[in-house]
Amino acid sequence: MTVLKQDKKNFVSTRNACKVCSPLGASVAFKGIRKCVPLIHGSQGCSTYIRRYLISHYKEPVDIASSNFSADTPIYGGYQNFERALDNITSQFNPDAIAICTTCLSETIGEDISMFISEYKEARKDKKIPELIEASTPSYQGTHMDGFHEAVTSIVKYMGSKGPTIDQVNILPGFVSPADIRYLKEIFDDFGIQTLMLPDYSDTLDNPNWHEYIHLPNGGTPIEELKTCGQSKATFEFGEILNKGKIYGAVKNTKLNPTAGEYMENNFDVPLIRQPLPFGVTLTDRLFNSISGFSGKAMPEKHKMERGRLIDLYADGHKYVFGKKAILYGEEDFVLSMAYFLKEIGMIPSLVATGGSSTELSHRITSLFEGEEVQVHENVDFEKIKELTHGIVPDIIIGNSKGYYIAREMQIPIVRVGFPIHDRIGGQNIKHVGYRGASEMFTTIVNTLLTYRQDNSPVGYKYM
Numbered sequence: 001m002t003v004l005k006q007d008k009k010n011f012v013s014t015r016n017a018c019k020v021c022s023p024l025g026a027s028v029a030f031k032g033i034r035k036c037v038p039l040i041h042g043s044q045g046c047s048t049y050i051r052r053y054l055i056s057h058y059k060e061p062v063d064i065a066s067s068n069f070s071a072d073t074p075i076y077g078g079y080q081n082f083e084r085a086l087d088n089i090t091s092q093f094n095p096d097a098i099a100i101c102t103t104c105l106s107e108t109i110g111e112d113i114s115m116f117i118s119e120y121k122e123a124r125k126d127k128k129i130p131e132l133i134e135a136s137t138p139s140y141q142g143t144h145m146d147g148f149h150e151a152v153t154s155i156v157k158y159m160g161s162k163g164p165t166i167d168q169v170n171i172l173p174g175f176v177s178p179a180d181i182r183y184l185k186e187i188f189d190d191f192g193i194q195t196l197m198l199p200d201y202s203d204t205l206d207n208p209n210w211h212e213y214i215h216l217p218n219g220g221t222p223i224e225e226l227k228t229c230g231q232s233k234a235t236f237e238f239g240e241i242l243n244k245g246k247i248y249g250a251v252k253n254t255k256l257n258p259t260a261g262e263y264m265e266n267n268f269d270v271p272l273i274r275q276p277l278p279f280g281v282t283l284t285d286r287l288f289n290s291i292s293g294f295s296g297k298a299m300p301e302k303h304k305m306e307r308g309r310l311i312d313l314y315a316d317g318h319k320y321v322f323g324k325k326a327i328l329y330g331e332e333d334f335v336l337s338m339a340y341f342l343k344e345i346g347m348i349p350s351l352v353a354t355g356g357s358s359t360e361l362s363h364r365i366t367s368l369f370e371g372e373e374v375q376v377h378e379n380v381d382f383e384k385i386k387e388l389t390h391g392i393v394p395d396i397i398i399g400n401s402k403g404y405y406i407a408r409e410m411q412i413p414i415v416r417v418g419f420p421i422h423d424r425i426g427g428q429n430i431k432h433v434g435y436r437g438a439s440e441m442f443t444t445i446v447n448t449l450l451t452y453r454q455d456n457s458p459v460g461y462k463y464m
Contacts, residue, residue, distance in 0.1 A: 015383035016402065018329055019355025020420070022137035022147030023101035024050045025175065027064055029151035030099035030133070032199020034220035037095045039065040039085055041078060041111065042103030057420040058178075058205045058428045063215065065089050065098075067106075074109045082116050083123075090130060093215050096223050097131040099151070107138035131223055133158045142243075143356055145331045148175050149243040152198060152260040159223070160230035162268045168194040168228070169294070170235040170270065172260055174242075174277055174333060175419065178206035180433045187434060190300045191291050196225055196232060198260070206428045230268030234294060237261030237274045239333040244358035277333055280341035280438045281310060287434070306435040313439055314345060317446040322346035324449065327392070327406075329385060329399040330418045332356040332378075334432075338398065338417070339365055345442060350392050352376045353385045382406065396449060413452040415445050 027038040027050055040047040047066035054062045065088075067081040082100075089098055100113055113134045121129065135154040137147040152172060171188065173181050181202040188195045203219025242259045264270040273294065278287040284307075288299050299307075326342060328335055328349040335354055342349055350373065352365050357379035365376045377388060386406050397407045397414040401423045407414035421427030431437035450464065 014381045017355055017381050018353060018385065018402070019143035019145075019331075020053065021046075021050070021139040021144060022142050022150070023103055023139070024053060025144030025147030025149075026099070026101040026135045026137045026151035027147075028054070028144075028175065028201060028205070029148045029155070029199045030097075030101070030135075031062070031204045032197075032201040032220055033097050033099070033155070033226065034204075034222045035096035035216045036220065037063060037065055037089050037093050037098050037216070039067065039089065039098050039100045040103060041067045041082060041085075041100050041106045041113065043069045043105060046103050053420065054205070056422045059425060060205055060207055060217075060428075061213065062205070063093075069105060074105065077109070078106060078111055079116055079119070082111075082113075083120060086120060086129075086132075095130050095216060097133060099133045099135065099154075101135050101137045101147070101151070104138045104140055107136065107141075131158070143331070145175060145333070145356060146243055149259060150257070153243070153258065153263055155198060155226060156229050156260045156263055159226040160264060160268060161227065163228075163231040165233055166228060166231045168196050168232050170229050170232045170261075170264065171195050171197045172235060172237040172239075173197065173199075174238045175331065176238075176277065176433060177419075177428055177430050178202040179429045179431045180437065183431055183434055183436060187287075187303070188291065190302065191295045191297050193291070193295055196229055197221055198226065198229060230264060230270060232264075232270050234271045234273055235261045235264055236290070237272060238277050240274070240276050240336065240364075241332040241356070241358050241360045244360055276340065277337035278433050279337040279441070280344050281307070281314075281435070282344055283337060283340055284434050284438065303435065306439075310435045310439050310442075313442055317442060318346060320446050320449055321442075323348070324395040325350040325393070327351045327353075327385070327389060327394045327397045327399070327403075329353040329403060332358055332361045334418050336361060336364055338432075339368055341438060341441065342398075343368060345445075347445075348372055349374055349398075350394055351385070351388055353380050353388070354378055355380065396445065396452075398445070413448045415441075415448050417441065 023040055030036050030038040044066045047064045051062050051064045065085060067078060067085040069078060086098060117132045133154055135151040137150055173184055181200060185195060198221055200221045204217045207217050261272040261274060265272040273290055275286055276283050278284040324347050326347055326349045328338055332354050335352060339349055354361055361378055362376040382403060397403055400418045401416050401421045404414055416424055431440050
């Protein structure tokens, strides 16, 4: 008897993932709606993990509700849990909206959330209930970035409608810091443009000090404003890869779910202006050119001065960064825009890594650094990243705090940017976008390299 041998790739479990779960990303997006409570339809452990993870980065209290699946829920279904959770949230928080995020378990057992919402509304048709929004976010189908974009698209699907055009533009900032969102609002405001930020967690996840605990922090885009998103003059959507990492989108010959910007363009005839996250001079120039083209107004003098100071800063620090090699990792759109920034300051990312799996990042980075030795790896964890560093002699690591142990083992410095930052304070206040963001990142990178060189010098010099 002839036995046919099949080549099988050995299974290797994920070890210290370079990504986070989908409902976590969706929860961040839903925190950008005023008086909204995210509800995780699944086990209590899921919501506890998300709360703890977000609190550690944003250093703020974050309420994430749970439908609290028990052992018999997979057998009998989760509607009773769903109903009880909505009733409890409504009575305790009195929210304007409840946003339901599914989990691996609720999706696996086939929970029909749209039907649940319809039944819940029908049973309470004589009562005032919050707006209910649903996002499909099982973690076996994408990363926290996919969950984030799924939530944003769900918001415009549930809230938006076509109508007479009003004098505003939609801003879809992507998964950036609260400080980035505030800065983007300032830029558009300086052009005299009324904006609808979606989502806007610049206050809800970055609060002033409280004397008493506030269940629903101030901030977020109000429901009544979200309902006008389909009437805006245009949509500025930041990011190029966006939701392309979801399993059904990454499979060849399958159709991707639309992004929020695409959905509004296709269904509400709102023109879409899309570009990468505006990191560095090149991509920020593209943003300002887009805004100027849309508004018919020149760049305000304030921003011209900021750009000029940034160019001067580049000149001051160029000799300290030119030719330096970096390990760069994080979310795909974040990494892509950071790579643009590194190229313009003369640095080379020898290794670029992400936990996403869109297949888009590799060819974009390779094209950007044509002729340079740049490795690009998708769908990897931090242990794999550590293995890939063998044979590379980088000068610095650039990414979130989860890669610190690699920097420690390699005895090279790390610059913490992006999400999550768990071992330092101020992650919510790091600016990445625009000329100010580039100035902050460039200063941090240069000073980190200078500190490392100074600390490892046999001579205790005190002058650059």
